[in-house]
Structure formats: structure tokens, C-alpha cells
Amino acid sequence: MAAPALQKTSSAKKTTQWLWEAKSKGGEVKKGEMEAFDAEAVNARLKSLGLNPVKVKKKPYEINLPAFGGGVTGKDILIFTRQFATMIDAGLPLVQCLDILGSQMDNPIFRKVLFQIKAKVEQGSTFADALKEHPKVFDELFVQLCAAGEVGGILDTILNRLAAYREKAEKLKRKVKGAMIYPAIVLVVAIGVTALLLLKVTPVFAKMFGDFGSALPGPTQFVVDLSEWLQNWILHLLASIAAFFFTIVTIYRNPKGRKVMDKIMLKAPLFGPVLRKVAVARFTRTLGTMISSGVPILDALDVTAKTAGNRTVEEAIYYVRGKIAEGKNIAGPLSDTNVFPSMVVQMIGVGEATGAMDAMLNKIADFYDDEVDTAVAGLTAMIEPIMMVFLGGVVGGFLIAMYLPIFSIAGAIK
Template sequence: MISYQYEAVDRSGKRMKGAIQAPNLSAAEAKLDAQRLTPLYVVEGGSELTVENLSQQQFRFYKRTKASPDEIIDILRSLAVMIKSGVNLIESLDTISQHATSEPAKQVAAQLRQSILDGQSIDLAMRNIPDAFPDVVCEMLAVADEGGNLAKSIYGAIHFMEQQQKTKTSIKSALVYPAVLMSVSIVTLLLFMIVILPTFGKTFEGLNVKLPAITQILLSTGEFLKSNITSLIIGLVMAVIGAKYALRLPKVKAFVNTATYRIPMFGKVLQELALARSVQTFGSLLETNIPVMMAIQFAGRVAGYHPLTQAYSAVESRVENGDTIADSMAKTKAFPAMTVQLVSVGEKSGQLAPLLITAGEQSQESAERKMKAVLSLLEPMFILVMGAIVGALVLSILMPLFSLNQSIK
């Protein structure tokens, strides 16, 4: 028998560590599965998985344990359909946990079911699952749990999450092409300076050819990178770790947030996306009967853009003092005239929630159009930059060749 150290997650989502005896790794996995545990890692030996024993141990990492946003949306959609069809909440979650297509989704449904069986409300059960359900969704379902209109609120939560996913997907898709161009340019430049150019440099030096400035600069840079590659990698890793911890500091986080939203060309697009996100959140919360003041607070919280968050705080204060939401928004000068107009119409007609959602969708579509326009301007610039890099690389070789040819003549 071999001793295996493991870390695993039980059906309720709780992490645990321990040791298990088994003849081989597969048998150890089977034993954990029989105990209804999902392993995160299993490592041979009596010690935990550490950097020191990492290279000496036989171990296996397992699939992700966190459900993706799309999987959370699928869980909510299945839950809404079954509840609307008359199936009770516990049976619905039990069915979802049995038929979910991934282990993380099964764990989320199973943990929700167990928490509700233990007497928790659905919103509290969702909050107990780390990084799975947004706070806005939990608030929507908290009110629904009390009011009894759960299916409608779940559909509202689904719409909210789908809009957020749509925004993220559109941004990622728009940035793929520039990111690929930039990556190819950097890799090409590094390979040329570190691998290719030094070979030509030695040849030219052997022929006593005077190297032009551009060739000398590239050779010196390549030599520096090659000689200090280890230190540079360590420095880069430390810088990334340092930045990660620095971003946890409120002042640093606020500074980076402000700087991000002031990036030329992209800043305005990001500001409009923040507006769309917050206004849609405001409307979605009102649609599920969240109190107005609480909805304003959440809208400001999810904005992610400090001036807009402050604007929502100002709106909240003015509404508390008796102003209408539309007038309060207009006084902040942070909301577009069209949004203010739709809010005004919504307040007068009693259709505030759907008109807020419409205003948010309009802002999102406008931001996506602007994003495409900005990228259409940047693409030729990226191509010119790549052309300049390639031209510099070609010149760094051709110019010494011309000098050699002139000396021979």
C-alpha cells in the first residue's frame, strides 16, 4: 500500500485535506470518489504538495472546481423553467445536480440544494458559494424569495448575467486581433535580436565591416537580454506579484481605475460601458421589486468607474430629499440626455424599470460601435508599426552588406 496526500472538495463545496492508503494512484482516486469527494490534487508520499517536493512526486492536478458564468446561467435557466412548471425548489436543484454537464455545475447545484435543506434562503445559499453568483443576482432573488415570484426574478437575473457576458465577450473579441499583432511583433523582434542577428554580427566582425548604429543597437540589446534572461524573468514575475498585491490597496486601486478610464480613445468607450452596466443593473433590480434606494446603491457599486459611482451617491441623496430620479441624474451631469429623458418618461408612466434596461442596452450598443470604430483606426497603426519593425530588422542586416559590398569594390 502507498500513502497518498490529497486535497478535495465535498458535495457541499467544502475543501478538505487528508491522507489515504491505496495500491496506486487510480485506486486512490476511486476511494475518494466513493467518499463523494472531488480531488483537487493527489500526491504520493506523506507530505503535502510543496515547491520542494513538486519535482520528486507523482501527482495529478484535476479539472477546475469553479463553475463558469455560462454554467451559472444554465443552472438559473433550468431552475426557472422547472419552478415555472410547478416543480419545487429542492427537486429542481436535485435534478440539475444530477444532469449538469460539468462537475463544477453539479457541485454548485448540490451545494445550493443542501444549504436550502439546512434552512437557508436561496440568496444566502448563493452567497455562500464563492465567486459564483453576483451580488446583484442574490439581491434579486432575496426579494423574490420573500414575495413568492421566484421564477420571474430568476429570468431577470438570467437577462442581467447574459448582458454582462455579452459585454465581456464583445470586448475580448474586439481585442483579439490587436493582441495577436502585438504578440507576433514582440516575439519576432526578440527572436531576431537574440538568435538571428548575433550570427550575422559575428560574420560581419570577422570581415572587419563597420556596423551601422541600428545594427549595433539591436546587437547590444539582444546581448543584454541573452545575458540577463534569468534576472529579467525573475524581475518580471516579482513585478507581476507586486502589482497584484499593490492593487489591493484602496489608493492604488483608485489611481489605476481612474487612469484606465482616461486611456486615449478607449477611455470614453470604457466609461460608456460602465454607464450601460450600471443603468441595466438599476433597471433589473427595480424589475424584481428591489427598493429604489437599494437599487441606486447597487447600480453605483457595479459601475466600476469612480466618478459615476459618486454620481449615483449624489442621485441617492437627492432622491432621499424628494427630487425625482430624472432630475437628480440631470443635476450630476454624468448621465446622457437620452438616459435622463427615458428615466423621466419611465417615472411618469410607471415603466421605469423596462426603460432603464432599454437605456442601458442603448448605451451598450453605442459603446460597442465606438469600440469597433477605435479598433478600425488602430489596425492600420498596428500594421505600420509592424512594418517599421520589419524594416528596421531588414536594414540592420542589409546596411552592413552594402558596406561590405562597397569595401570590396
């Protein structure tokens, strides 16, 4: 009866984080941390790596607070992918790579994830299956490509492609954010300055003008009335703004609402063309990377749709996938969606006919990356003077309105 109980206790044993210090054959002191069942397992692992253990101790308990911005960032994944690809390409074993990268990882959340993946691989799981257990860190694109790399024995090549893909994807994301953030900052500053002038400065002038006892010029009276209205309704105005943004967020979280919002965004006057170019670049880059890595076209389109970032584009890709499953080529259904430019459809059709669709997709992606650069630069160049004129007009108009009565009084005195 004792044996089953002993076996149950053993199977319930959990791994622990261990801090280790060891010397290499050349005498170099190395430090790191490792997830294992006990100190003996750590020592055995270090010896198998050609290291002579010096000190092994349990890692002190630490509280991992969520990192600002959501834990593991795209930059963390990018750096990990590039370093991981270099190590695999150099011939290091998979588990050793994960151990080294986990030990030197600054982000505690990502470090824990890497050690959990390493433990799964040590237990016999494939690398892709271990990644699949962390969908918030490694998306389906990453998992599918790593699975293809493991099956084909070209994991190092796949990781290098993934690193190149993520570098370009992050660069594209930064461009779009830059185009959005700049006008938003200028607009917030303009609203803040206007509110400050109306709430703090105008009442001082209004009191001074009231002592004059004469009628105010039209522009001045308008600013004074606007100031009084804002003072009386400021809380209602702030509540309305908060309710508006809450409504937008609620609509966007609803599948039908997001579909409508995404469609509107693609047709928006200023940002629509930029977002459409971004969608094309992302679609072609993702699909080209997956096809060149040996992923079947239907699986590649499924993953590409999920990572499209726009419901209108996602539905278009699923439509194309359905038509291909029925035996049709890719160019015809792409043209039917009216989402992708005709040039893109024709180039993909040529790539499909010549058997070089992956190369053609990557060429299209490079072209549209440059197009996004040009569009963002043009958008910024157009918005900047508009925002400056707006801000200058608000401040200048306020100053003129406030000084008009003073000029009138000065003229009357003469």
C-alpha cells in the first residue's frame, strides 16, 4: 500500500528556481539560474554542459509585479528570437539555448515563460507545443513557423526569418504610432492651453472689463460668455467626453461594432490610406514568410487572417481561403474582395503562375513598407502646419479679443 502513495508524492513534486555559479574548463566563472526539481539535478545539468558547479542555492521568493505596458513586449520577443536563432545556428542544443537566454533575461515574466518552455522540452515536448502553452507571449504565427522548422529540420533558418519578419513588423508599427501620436499630442496641448485661458485667464480680464462699465466688443463678449459657460458646465463636458470614449471602446470590443469601426477606419480621409497600406504590407509579409517556410497555403492564410489586425481585412482573407479550398487560385478571390489594390492582386497572380509567390509577396511587402514611409511623412508634413495654425489661431484670437476693449478705452481717452 505504501508504494502507490510514494509514487503519488513523487509525481506531485514541483520544479524550483535555482541560482547557480560554475566554472568553465578555462576557469571562467559563470552565473545563472535554472528550473529543476532539486540541487542534484542542477549539478548534473551543469556538468552535462561542461561546467564545474561551485555554488547552487534556491532562488529567493520574489513578487513579480506586472510590467508597465503589459508584461512581455514585442521588443522582448524580437531580441529573444534573434539571439535564439544565432545560438541554434551555432549548433547549441535547444535546451541549453533556452537555459542561457532565460538566465540572462531582464524581464521576470518572460524569464519565467522561457524556463517553463525549457522544462516542457526537457520532458519530451516539442518546442512548438511548449510555445503553444503561452499564447499571450507567442502568437500563432510564431508557433506555426517553429513547428514547420522543427519538422523540416531548419529551425535556425525559420528563426532567422521570424526575426527579420518581427523587425520589419515592429518598424512598421512604430511608423504608424508616430503618425498617430504627434497630432494627438499637439491637439491635447491646444485643448489644454485653451482650457487654461478660458478657466483661469479670462475671468481676470472679465472682472477688469466689468469695472469699466462699458459694452464689450463682439469678440471679447464671445470669449467671456464661452468662459462662463465652460466654468458652469466643465464637469458635464468631461463626463460627456468620458462617456464618448467609453462608448467607442465598448463598440470596438463587440465583434459587429469592431467590424464597422475597422471599415470606417480604412475609409477615413487622412488615416485611411495609410492604414490600408499597412494592412497590405502586413498581409503580404506574413503570408510570404509562412509560405517560404513551408507552411501549407490554407494554414498560412488562416494564421495571416488572425494576425491581420483589421476585421475587414480578416474577413477578406477568410473569403480567399474558402475559395482556394474549393480549388480556385488566389488572384481571383483577392480581386473579388475589393480590399487589396489591383496591382497587388496582379503581382500575386504572376507569382502564383510562376511558382514564386513567396518571393513576390515579400517584394510587395517591401514596396508597401516604403509606401507607408512616404504616406506617414506626407501625413505628418500636412498635419503639422494645420495644428500649428490652429494652436496659434486660438492663442492669437484670445489675445486680440482680450485687448480690444483696452484699445477702445485708450482711443476714447485720446
